[in-house]
Structures are given as structure tokens and as C-alpha cells.
Amino acid sequence: MSNRAWLAPVAFLYGLAVAVRHKMFDWRILRSREYDIPVVCVGNITVGGTGKTPVVEMLVRRLGDEYTIAVLSRGYKRKTKGYVEVERGMSFLKTGDEPKQIKQKFPGVVVAVCEKRAEGIDEIRRRHPEVDLIILDDGFQHRYVKPWVNIVLMDYMRPVYQDHMLPWGALRDRLSQMHRADYVLVTKCPPDMSALDRRLVRKWLKLYPYQGLYFCHTQAGHPVPMFPSAGYRGSLHLGADVIAMSGIGNPEAFEKGLDAHYRVVDRLRYPDHHPYRSRDLADMERALAASPESVIVATEKDAVKLMGSRKIPPAIAARLYYLPIRMTFYEDTEIDFIKNLKNDLRTNPKDRYAHP
Numbered sequence: 099m100s101n102r103a104w105l106a107p108v109a110f111l112y113g114l115a116v117a118v119r120h121k122m123f124d125w126r127i128l129r130s131r132e133y134d135i136p137v138v139c140v141g142n143i144t145v146g147g148t149g150k151t152p153v154v155e156m157l158v159r160r161l162g163d164e165y166t167i168a169v170l171s172r173g174y175k176r177k178t179k180g181y182v183e184v185e186r187g188m189s190f191l192k193t194g195d196e197p198k199q200i201k202q203k204f205p206g207v208v209v210a211v212c213e214k215r216a217e218g219i220d221e222i223r224r225r226h227p228e229v230d231l232i233i234l235d236d237g238f239q240h241r242y243v244k245p246w247v248n249i250v251l252m253d254y255m256r257p258v259y260q261d262h263m264l265p266w267g268a269l270r271d272r273l274s275q276m277h278r279a280d281y282v283l284v285t286k287c288p289p290d291m292s293a294l295d296r297r298l299v300r301k302w303l304k305l306y307p308y309q310g311l312y313f314c315h316t317q318a319g320h321p322v323p324m325f326p327s328a329g330y331r332g333s334l335h336l337g338a339d340v341i342a343m344s345g346i347g348n349p350e351a352f353e354k355g356l357d358a359h360y361r362v363v364d365r366l367r368y369p370d371h372h373p374y375r376s377r378d379l380a381d382m383e384r385a386l387a388a389s390p391e392s393v394i395v396a397t398e399k400d401a402v403k404l405m406g407s408r409k410i411p412p413a414i415a416a417r418l419y420y421l422p423i424r425m426t427f428y429e430d431t432e433i434d435f436i437k438n439l440k441n442d443l444r445t446n447p448k449d450r451y452a453h454p
Contacts, residue, residue, distance in 0.1 A: 141238025
């Protein structure tokens with residue numbers, strides 16, 4: 099058993115509280131709001147990174163030709179309250195790091211944060227009546243909104259069927275709630291994942307016939323300098339010395355991707371949504387001094403926070419890069435996924451099927 103098994107009684111009580119809350123929605127003691135425009139929720143049942151932001155960005159790219167899209171997030175760890183509409187020049191402290199990252203990539207898309215999702219949707223529709231599709235970033239547990247489509251992500255390296263409820267494990271929701279997912283995306287799979295491995299995952303998930311299952315892996319681009327004006331050192335050659343730096347929920351996939359193309363000489367790991375401060379700059383300075391030929395390569399989410407800082411010395415700024423990533427589906431199944439999703443968005447969920 100896990101060395102955290104002593105937390106099993108607490109996990110049981112947490113799971114019981116989660117189950118009672120779901121029953122209150124199922125019995126309509128607590129009410130879910132439904133909307134007359136499509137609402138797509140991208141979520142998970144675990145804490146930590148499963149790759150929601152790359153999936154949201156993929157949906158914006160693939161659905162933007164047919165819909166006027168708004169993205170609504172909670173804005174985790176922001177210093178503001180209530181509804182805030184994200185502008186490109188805003189500090190991540192006002193918006194959260196992931197909403198700012200999405201806004202920077204898609205400046206023409208409405209991106210907003212609000213801890214109460216129903217209020218956020220109402221405000222988007224009041225301010226932007228042209229919006230005809232809303233993507234909820236991380237709203238699977240927020241049942242006060244009933245999406246048209248639920249997309250649930252599972253990290254291949256942390257399968258939900260081998261996990262436990264918080265605080266023993268990483269599950270923040272009960273495995274039984276997977277029945278509410280219309281699509282399950284297994285993310286961060288190895289690029290050479292076999293058909294047999296995919297069949298085993300399907301077997302263990304025990305999905306219903308109405309649920310679509312797709313497998314994805316992360317495709318990294320070439321590292322991009324964060325501050326090219328600080329003394330651009332040129333593109334990194336394969337095998338170059340790099341220091342991997344991340345403040346994300348699950349850094350293993352990011353670091354493994356760097357290991358495949360570069361020589362990772364050090365790792366700087368910080369908690370998810372970490373706000374970088376002066377002491378972190380000291381960490382970077384020490385790591386760079388210990389490896390004079392290396393550069394620091396961070397995640398996109400970390401770059402959003404660092405690029406807005408005016409406290410980074412030029413000597414460090416010139417050696418800071420970030421790694422852009424995209425979600426890639428196995429065997430071109432993204433075409434099938436988007437086709438099925440678009441069909442669902444054209445049909446009110448009341449007319450499609452009933453969940454168990």
C-alpha cells in the first residue's frame with residue numbers, strides 16, 4: 099500500500115462528502131443551470147495538470163471557424179474576485195496564469211474569469227451577445243452549470259482507476275462521476291503507445307457506449323526565447339545543455355520531452371501556479387552559474403508569469419526560453435473527435451440521450 103495509506107479514513111470522509119453533494123444535484127435539491135447556447139466543459143477528476151489548457155486551445159482553433167467563442171475559467175490563485183475579463187496587458191495576478199496564456203494566443207477571443215461559473219456565463223452573454231459557444235476551463239465539478247458537452251481528461255501516467263480520493267491520492271471527484279463525461283481524452287500518452295495499451299485503458303475505464311475515448315500525446319515545438327531583446331543566443335541545437343524549470347501540477351511529461359532532445363543538466367521544480375519571486379531568481383542564477391553553457395527552458399504557463407516581470411536581470415533574461423506545446427491525437431483521430439463534437443453542438447443534449 100502507499101505510504102500515505104494512513105490518510106485513507108480522511109479520504110473516505112472526503113469521498114462521502116463529495117457523494118452527498120452529487121446526490122443533492124441528482125435529486126434537484128441543488129439546481130443546475132442550462133443554457134440555450136452550447137457550453138463545453140473541459141475538466142478532470144484529479145488535482146494537478148492533465149493538459150486542460152492545450153485542449154482548450156485546440157478547441158478554440160478547431161471550432162473558431164463556426165462559432166464566436168468565449169472561454170471562462172475560475173482563474174485559479176488570482177488576487178481578484180468576481181467577474182474579470184482578461185486583457186493582454188493584465189498581470190497574471192489579476193487573471194490567473196492559464197487564462198492569460200489563452201488570451202495571449204487568441205487575442206480576438208473573449209476570455210473571462212469568475213469563481214461562480216453561472217454568473218460568469220450570464221455576464222459574458224450580457225457584455226458579448228455575439229458569443230454563441232462558451233468553453234468552461236475546469237468546470238466538471240461545478241455542477242451549478244449543466245454543459246451541453248463534458249470532456250474529461252485523464253493523465254495516462256496517473257490513471258484514475260489506480261488512484262484514491264484526496265488527501266490519500268489525487269482524486270478530487272469520485273470515479274463513478276465519469277459517467278457524466280461525453281468524451282474522455284487520455285493525455286500525455288507515450289508517442290509509441292501500442293494498440294494493446296490503448297485497449298487495456300479502455301477496459302479499465304469501463305466506459306458506456308455513448309462515451310467517446312481518444313488518446314493524445316503532447317507535441318513540443320522548438321524552445322522560444324522569452325526576452326529576445328535581452329541578448330538572443332540563437333536557436334537551441336539538439337543535445338544542448340538545458341535546465342528544466344516548471345511550476346505545473348505534473349512536470350514529468352514536460353521534463354521527459356526535454357530529455358528526448360536536449361541534455362537536461364538540472365531541474366527547478368515549483369508548485370502548480372507558482373508566482374515567481376526574488377528568491378526564485380536566485381535559484382535560476384545559481385543553476386545557470388553551475389552550468390555556464392546552459393539555458394533555462396520553462397513551460398508556456400511559467401513564461402506567461404516571467405515575461406511580465408521587470409525584475410529579471412538581463413543576464414538571466416537572455417538565457418530564459420519556453421517550450422510551446424500542442425495536443426496531438428493518435429492516428430489522426432482528432433478529425434473524428436471534432437466531427438462528433440460538432441454534431442453534438444448542433445443538437446440540444448436533451449434530445450440526444452440520458453446518462454445512467
